[in-house]
Amino acid sequence: MTKFEQLLDLAEKENIIVKFVDEIPEYRSEALYVARHGIRMILLANFLKDNMIHMTEVLAEELGHHFTSAGNNINPTNYFDKLTIAKCENKALRWACNFLVPIDELMVALRKNLSNIHELSDELSVSKDILLQSFYYLSLNYDYLHITDNRYLILSNYPNVYIYNKF
Secondary structure, three states: OOHHHHHHHHHHHOOEEEEEEOOOOOOOOOEEEEEEOOEEEEEEEHHHHHOHHHHHHHHHHHHHHHHHOOOOOOOOOOHHHHHHHHHHHHHHHHHHHHHHOOHHHHHHHHOOOOOOHHHHHHHHOOOHHHHHHHHHHHHOOOOEEEEEOOEEEEOOOOOOOEEEEOO
8 A cells, every 4th residue: 555545544534535626726835734614624736646756745744734733824914823834834744754754664765775865765755855854853853773783874963864884
């Protein structure tokens, strides 16, 4: 089952309607999570269907809003509102990164001795941007991840992330 299918299943379990639309004109965005009057819905722009990885990442972030946010976070009227929206976006993105790049899957991919970030992102079926964002969130909790007996993913120098080989 693909990550996109897993996300659709999760949305269904949470009674969230996922619908593709031609445009979301009022908000000029790729997607929108709405929860009003007991109805929960994620609207996704049709053009997202052209790129499965990006569509999956957008759906994951919108589901992240469902699990981490509350209230109207669309039209900021002052600086405090802008900060609140930024916090909500960060929480949703963090949820998406945790879902799309779980540590156990990351560790399996790292053990395959892939040579660069592009190969790693391809292995995990995410964009380079989501992978780097995942490294950022991991760096907030870990200085390093132990890959094998003598290999470590060093996160303490983020944005410089590298594999250290202990001899």
